[in-house]
Amino acid sequence: MQIGSVCATELSSSNIQEALFYCNQYLGAGLYDEKMLTEISNKEHHYFFLLSRDGQSIGIFYCYAAPWSEIEKVIHATVPKEEGLVGINRSIVLSPAVRGQGLSDLLLNAFSQMLYEREHVRTIYTLAWVRNGFIPAAGHLSRCGYSFSERIPHPWSETKGLRCPACEKTHCICDGALYQKRFL
Numbered sequence: 001m002q003i004g005s006v007c008a009t010e011l012s013s014s015n016i017q018e019a020l021f022y023c024n025q026y027l028g029a030g031l032y033d034e035k036m037l038t039e040i041s042n043k044e045h046h047y048f049f050l051l052s053r054d055g056q057s058i059g060i061f062y063c064y065a066a067p068w069s070e071i072e073k074v075i076h077a078t079v080p081k082e083e084g085l086v087g088i089n090r091s092i093v094l095s096p097a098v099r100g101q102g103l104s105d106l107l108l109n110a111f112s113q114m115l116y117e118r119e120h121v122r123t124i125y126t127l128a129w130v131r132n133g134f135i136p137a138a139g140h141l142s143r144c145g146y147s148f149s150e151r152i153p154h155p156w157s158e159t160k161g162l163r164c165p166a167c168e169k170t171h172c173i174c175d176g177a178l179y180q181k182r183f184l
Contacts, residue, residue, distance in 0.1 A: 001049070003110040006103060008061065011041040011048040019050050022060045026093040030161030030170075045085070045119060047111070051094070058103075059094035063087060063111050065119035077125075077178050079149055087115040087124035108144045116183050123182050127155060130175040131166045138177070146179040 001008040011019055016037045023032045032040075040048050046064040050057060065085040072081070089111065094103060108126075115121050126146055128137040138148070156162055156172040164172035 004103075004106050005053050006058070006107065007052045008049040008107075009052065011037060011050060013038070013041070015050045016041070018057055019048065019060050022050075022057070022093055022095070023091070026059070026095070026165075027091055028156075028165050029163040031091070031156075031159060033161065047114070049111075051107070053098065057095075058098045060091065061089075061107055061111055062091040063089045063115055063124075065115055065121050071125065077150060077152060079125075079178070079180070082123060085119050085121050087112070087119060087121040089124060089126040104140050105143050108140070112144065112181060121183070123180055125149075126179045126181075127152070127176045128179060129166055130177050135177045141179045144181070146181045149178040149180050152176040152178055 001010075009015060016034060019037060020032065020034060023037075024030070037048070040046050040062070043064070045066060046062075048062040049060065051059045051061060065087045067084075068081045068086055071086050071088055089108065092104060092107065112124050115124055126141060128135055128141060130151065153175050154173060155176040156164065156174065159172065161170075162172060163170055164174055167173050
């Protein structure tokens with residue numbers, strides 16, 4: 001799948017190690033492991049992409065659609081329940097060498113549209129890290145049509161194996177900020 005200058009290749013057994021490198025290096029060591037990525041690559045309604053530009057890997061993007069009951073377990077939010085499938089943007093990471101070039105906005109918009117078109121979701125949720133009371137992704141999410149819903153205390157605290165890149169703890173003490181985008 002081509003998105004501007006970025007090639008998005010679906011996760012497969014041939015690129016799991018490369019995807020795992022980006023997850024561990026830039027997203028949070030232990031958030032995903034090889035077994036989990038293999039399971040994700042075989043799940044219906046799940047879209048995990050290795051991103052490249054000019055033949056060089058530059059990051060990953062993971063989103064999926066699921067019934068509200070499954071999403072509720074992931075985001076621990078108090079937003080109203082919905083019928084049918086809802087989307088969630090789970091992870092995006094880009095190599096530091098390509099940050100600040102507008103690629104995050106381009107990719108979030110493209111993958112949000114993909115979830116809307118392929119899965120017919122009406123709402124997509126994104127959980128962003130809160131670091132020292134600041135939401136680094138707030139401007140990015142706003143530019144892409146996402147609005148703040150609520151703050152969620154310590155959503156990653158029970159993620160086994162995660163070493164948080166922000167607080168550097170294995171039982172993450174960071175809060176999350178839930179954003180949503182609705183399609184009419």
